[in-house]
Amino acid sequence: MGLLPEAEWQTFYDKLKEPLDISFRVNSIDKYRERTLEKIQRLIEQIHKDPQMVGKAPEKVKWYPN
Numbered sequence: 001m002g003l004l005p006e007a008e009w010q011t012f013y014d015k016l017k018e019p020l021d022i023s024f025r026v027n028s029i030d031k032y033r034e035r036t037l038e039k040i041q042r043l044i045e046q047i048h049k050d051p052q053m054v055g056k057a058p059e060k061v062k063w064y065p066n
Contacts, residue, residue, distance in 0.1 A: 022058070026040070040058070044057050044058060
């Protein structure tokens with residue numbers, strides 16, 4: 001197909017096999033917003049307690065308001 005040099009094909013293909021990060025957004029006008037955020041915070045706290053999950057806990061996006 002000629003999308004990239006043959007020498008780079010295997011590296012590109014290997015990257016496609018890696019899992020993607022997960023993201024989600026809590027709607028600011030949702031009537032259950034606060035409850036949802038509290039549940040997410042409790043989940044994050046549990047993830048931080050698990051040594052196998054070091055560096056894998058979700059984080060807020062710094063540039064996104066609230």
